[in-house]
Amino acid sequence: MVMAEGKTPEQVSEALEALLRSEGIAIASRVDPELLDDLEIPEDADVEYDEAGRVLVLKDPEYEPPYRGGRVGAVAAGTSDLPYLSECATVLEALGIEVHTEIDVGVAGPHRLLAAVRRLRKFRPHAVVAAAGMDGTMPVALNAMLDVPVIGLPTPVGYGLGGSGEAALLGMLQSCSPGLVVVNVANGIGAAAAAVKIVRVCLEGEKPSKKPRNSRR
Structure with a gap:
């Protein structure tokens, strides 16, 4: 989980990519649309963005959610x-x-x-x-x-x-x-x-x- 507020686009991008490679999923909160436009997102990632909640989710295409059934x-x-x-x-x-x-x-x-x-x-x-x-x-x-x-x-x-x-x-x-x-x-x-x-x-x-x-x- 990355709290994007107060961070530069470069810092958020680096943290998200590291999480994506290690966990298969990376989530950032407090991502305003302006910041989203400046992020470097891996081309192979599945991307979901909730504008209302300002949450960005990146997933590896092979990612399996761990809490199905919840x-x-x-x-x-x-x-x-x-x-x-x-x-x-x-x-x-x-x-x-x-x-x-x-x-x-x-x-x-x-x-x-x-x-x-x-x-x-x-x-x-x-x-x-x-x-x-x-x-x-x-x-x-x-x-x-x-x-x-x-x-x-x-x-x-x-x-x-x-x-x-x-x-x-x-x-x-x-x-x-x-x-x-x-x-x-x-x-x-x-x-x-x-x-x-x-x-x-x-x-x-x-x-x-x-x-x-x-x-x-």
């Missing part, structure tokens, strides 16, 4: 939260994880959130990432209604402290709904990393166990 819900309280959720979802999908997205299900419309919960339960995710700005209430409520890990992603959306994401972050950290995992403001990459770790453990647990053969004397 399922993660991606929930946005409002459409303004989508860039941060998209950053997370793009990383998850690049690693082979199926993502089910729900948009505009904030607590301003509880009926929409309840409908989203029903759809998420049918999807049976291993984890859910919930992005919200303003007071950050939606992930707290969602966590209370689901029996899988929920990762709260505070976003810098709203007014005053809400606009910086502080209100959402503090609200999630003070959650009355126990077990809510919270990452830093606008940290879609951190939310994706937490979800991947949960998926990895779940997939390992779903593998059929090998029964030891009965030893005979």
